[in-house]
Amino acid sequence: xxxxxxxxxxxxxxxxxxxxxxxxxxxxxxxxxxxxxxxxxxxxxxxxxxxxxxxxxxxxxxxxxxxxxxxxxxxxxxxxxxxxxxxxxxxxxxxxxxxxxxxxxxxxxxxxxxxxxxxxxxxxxxxxxxxxxxxxxxxxxxxxxxxxxxxxxxxxxxxx
Amino acid sequence: xxxxxxxxxxxxxxxxxxxxxxxxxxxxxxxxxxxxxxxxxxxxxxxxxxxxxxxxxxxxxxxxxxxxxxxxxxxxxxxxxxxxxxxxxxxxxxxxxxxxxxxxxxxxxxxxxxxxxxxxxxxxxxxxxxxxxxxxxxxxxxxxxxxxxxxxxxxxxxxxxxxxxxxxxxxxxxxxxxxxxxxxxxxxxxxxxxxxxxxxxxxxxxxxxxxxxxxxxxxxxxxxxxxxxxxxxxxxxxxxxxxxxxxxxxxxxxxxxxxxxxxxxxxxxxxxxxxxxxxxxxxxxxxxxxxxxxxxxxxxxxxxxxxxxxxxxxxxxxxxxxxxxxxxxxxxxxxxxxxxxxxxxxxxxxxxxxxxxxxxxxxxxxxxxxxxxxxxxxxxxxxxxxxxxxxxxxxxxxxxxxxxxxxxxxxxxxxxxxxxxxxxxxxxxxxxxxxxxxxxxxxxxxxxxxxxxxxxxxxxxxxxxxxxxxxxxxxxxxxxxxxxxxxxxxxxxxxxxxxxxxxxxxxxxxxxxxxxxxxxxxxxxxxxxxxxxxxxxxxxxxxxxxxxxxxxxxxxxxxxxxxxxxxxxxxxxxxxxxxxxxxxxxxxxxxxxxxxx
Numbered sequence: 193x194x195x196x197x198x199x200x201x202x203x204x205x206x207x208x209x210x211x212x213x214x215x216x217x218x219x220x221x222x223x224x225x226x227x228x229x230x231x232x233x234x235x236x237x238x239x240x241x242x243x244x245x246x247x248x249x250x251x252x253x254x255x256x257x258x259x260x261x262x263x264x265x266x267x268x269x270x271x272x273x274x275x276x277x278x279x280x281x282x283x284x285x286x287x288x289x290x291x292x293x294x295x296x297x298x299x300x301x302x303x304x305x306x307x308x309x310x311x312x313x314x315x316x317x318x319x320x321x322x323x324x325x326x327x328x329x330x331x332x333x334x335x336x337x338x339x340x341x342x343x344x345x346x347x348x349x350x351x352x
Numbered sequence: 353x354x355x356x357x358x359x360x361x362x363x364x365x366x367x368x369x370x371x372x373x374x375x376x377x378x379x380x381x382x383x384x385x386x387x388x389x390x391x392x393x394x395x396x397x398x399x400x401x402x403x404x405x406x407x408x409x410x411x412x413x414x415x416x417x418x419x420x421x422x423x424x425x426x427x428x429x430x431x432x433x434x435x436x437x438x439x440x441x442x443x444x445x446x447x448x449x450x451x452x453x454x455x456x457x458x459x460x461x462x463x464x465x466x467x468x469x470x471x472x473x474x475x476x477x478x479x480x481x482x483x484x485x486x487x488x489x490x491x492x493x494x495x496x497x498x499x500x501x502x503x504x505x506x507x508x509x510x511x512x513x514x515x516x517x518x519x520x521x522x523x524x525x526x527x528x529x530x531x532x533x534x535x536x537x538x539x540x541x542x543x544x545x546x547x548x549x550x551x552x553x554x555x556x557x558x559x560x561x562x563x564x565x566x567x568x569x570x571x572x573x574x575x576x577x578x579x580x581x582x583x584x585x586x587x588x589x590x591x592x593x594x595x596x597x598x599x600x601x602x603x604x605x606x607x608x609x610x611x612x613x614x615x616x617x618x619x620x621x622x623x624x625x626x627x628x629x630x631x632x633x634x635x636x637x638x639x640x641x642x643x644x645x646x647x648x649x650x651x652x653x654x655x656x657x658x659x660x661x662x663x664x665x666x667x668x669x670x671x672x673x674x675x676x677x678x679x680x681x682x683x684x685x686x687x688x689x690x691x692x693x694x695x696x697x698x699x700x701x702x703x704x705x706x707x708x709x710x711x712x713x714x715x716x717x718x719x720x721x722x723x724x725x726x727x728x729x730x731x732x733x734x735x736x737x738x739x740x741x742x743x744x745x746x747x748x749x750x751x752x753x754x755x756x757x758x759x760x761x762x763x764x765x766x767x768x769x770x771x772x773x774x775x776x777x778x779x780x781x782x783x784x785x786x787x788x789x790x791x792x793x794x795x796x797x798x799x800x801x802x803x804x805x806x807x808x809x810x811x812x813x814x815x816x817x818x819x820x821x822x823x824x825x826x827x828x829x830x831x832x833x834x835x836x837x838x839x840x841x842x843x844x845x846x847x848x849x850x851x852x853x854x855x856x857x858x859x860x861x862x863x864x865x866x867x868x869x870x871x872x873x874x875x876x877x878x879x880x881x882x883x884x885x886x887x888x889x890x891x892x893x894x895x896x897x898x899x900x901x902x903x904x905x906x907x908x909x910x911x912x913x914x915x916x917x918x919x920x921x922x923x924x925x926x927x928x929x930x931x932x933x934x935x936x937x938x939x940x941x942x943x944x945x946x947x948x949x
Contacts, residue, residue: 257541257542260541260542261541263541264539264540264541264542265541268539275485278416279415279416279485282413282414282415282416283415285410285413285415286410286413286415286490286492289409289410289413289492289493290492290493292409293492293493293494293496294493294496294562294563294565294566294567295493295494295496295566298566298570309889310892314821315821315897315898
């Protein structure tokens with residue numbers, strides 16, 4: 193062990209380095225030679241890795257651009273659809289308002305159903321006489337107060 | 353070799369120079385040119401707020417419509433495109449070609465077309481032709497309350513009525529979007545995209561009740577046709593709050609068709625001489641001042657001389673002993689003048705103004721009139737005879753209704769109200785401030801006047817305003833129309849009215865009906881039945897039961913009842929040829945040459 197190690201120590205020692213003639217072959221120390229081969233491999237690996245990362249980055253960039261473009265088109269499509277639905281909502285709202293307009297309801301009630309406005313409402317007073325003349329027909333159905341009705345309307349409108 | 357190298361070098365130098373020019377010296381210009389080709393600024397129109405009735409029903413709303421536009425720069429063949437579009441848009445090919453050859457990047461071809469037309473245009477797929485959305489204002493209930501709501505222009509800007517008055521609130525604020533687009537108009541992914549969204553306009557919630565409005569217009573239209581009137585107005589008000597529940601303005605169709613909405617809100621913009629309905633103010637002022645008492649009896653002759661003019665009743669009568677109630681129930685001109693003389697011109701003027709005459713109601717409606725009320729210092733000698741009976745003053749229908757509503761409201765004036773709330777983008781209604789109030793007469797005087805007005809309907813000139821099961825209080829008026837720009841009155845042209853409230857014992861609804869040149873002329877015959885029809889519907893609509901059985905208003909207020917025999921409406925039709933210049937009114941001039949029957 194010692195015999196093998198001593199020439200190495202000798203050759204690697206600084207006292208021989210300055211006396212080696214230029215251009216002459218010399219024995220490369222084993223450790224240095226091993227280090228050089230590993231370095232080349234590492235460099236190659238690094239280069240490959242960098243190249244792979246670069247390619248991956250380029251591909252990723254392309255993919256992200258494609259995704260962005262697709263997202264943009266989808267967004268536009270959705271915006272268009274939302275606008276269409278909003279327009280449809282507005283048209284339907286107008287249609288509802290037109291259908292329930294008093295003039296249309298009265299015309300339909302009178303012309304199609306043959307209804308007539310009641311001449312009056314008869315109120316019965318528990319402790320007094322009957323006010324008004326009893327007539328055919330029943331009073332309108334009860335309706336929620338204006339405030340309650342308005343609240344329900346606004347709940348719908350607030351979601352526009 | 354040297355020449356070749358030299359040429360290449362020169363080429364490179366030129367290229368370098370051009371590069372410096374493009375990238376350096378003229379860089380901004382090229383950037384601008386590039387941006388102008390791909391960066392587009394789009395105005396995002398604000399949605400106009402809707403107008404609702406008091407129950408949330410749409411009275412006016414905005415719906416997107418299709419508008420056909422063109423960018424002439426991209427129209428390859430203007431003639432062919434014009435020929436293809438002409439039959440679809442209903443325009444001549446020549447006109448369209450002119451538009452398509454304009455040196456512009458944007459022209460309207462047809463605005464706010466229906467969906468079928470828009471689809472046909474889209475299907476053509478001509479380059480440079482586009483269909484864009486443009487908002488359009490709709491009144492879903494047709495002409496209902498149209499003069500009140502007003503109009504909008506082609507660009508949806510409010511022009512008149514409430515649309516004009518609340519333009520700033522309804523219009524909202526337009527937004528803006530800046531984005532980069534490809535030649536096909538699609539947004540460039542990852543490109544510039546800046547957006548400032550538009551702010552929707554506020555909604556208006558009116559005090560109007562849609563059903564009540566419809567009934568008021570319907571009843572008024574029927575009477576305009578029946579009485580061959582030139583037009584009419586009807587207003588219904590909630591007594592305690594002053595909220596206007598219905599406001600109808602109609603004019604007769606000159607071609608004999610159904611009455612149509614007036615061009616403007618006459619109930620606020622037009623003034624008329626009220627005539628006998630004004631007697632209520634004279635008498636209530638006299639009662640409040642203690643000049644007369646309800647139980648006082650007046651010796652009322654058939655005529656009375658004021659200054660140099662003799663005033664007389666419409667129907668002659670001998671000297672009668674009438675209570676104040678009977679003066680009212682009879683609509684006596686002479687009796688009212690006698691009471692007016694006792695009150696004096698200063699106090700008459702004070703009460704007229706306290707009841708809201710001579711100034712605007714506070715609604716701030718566009719074109720609203722203050723009415724015409726002369727300063728007492730400028731009264732002529734006969735004014736003390738004319739003003740107490742409603743001549744020489746001019747009021748709007750709304751002012752007169754507010755005066756009667758004051759009596760109904762226990763003597764407290766409450767300013768009319770048309771807008772109940774506004775609704776912002778958060779959807780929360782924000783109520784408008786309560787109406788201004790001030791006391792005009794005491795509660796006791798109002799009770800006495802109410803009792804007298806009830807007698808007018810029970811036995812006097814307003815019998816046709818009676819509603820079965822309820823006690824109605826009100827007063828008729830039949831006033832001649834002044835000449836336009838001259839002294840005197842139009843021959844045979846009358847404005848007939850009825851103003852009152854119901855139930856008299858606990859007033860909930862006040863209303864006025866005014867008819868322009870009806871036949872017959874009497875307010876008690878033509879206007880009172882419309883009042884009854886409208887008020888009857890209102891009582892049912894708002895579920896107002898009759899008050900519990902109690903003593904009649906007259907007895908309750910200690911006011912003597914009018915005798916049915918004595919209440920014949922002797923002074924009902926006012927408007928004598930008097931020396932005082934009648935005030936100019938703004939109802940349409942008469943087109944009749946013969947006196948009404």
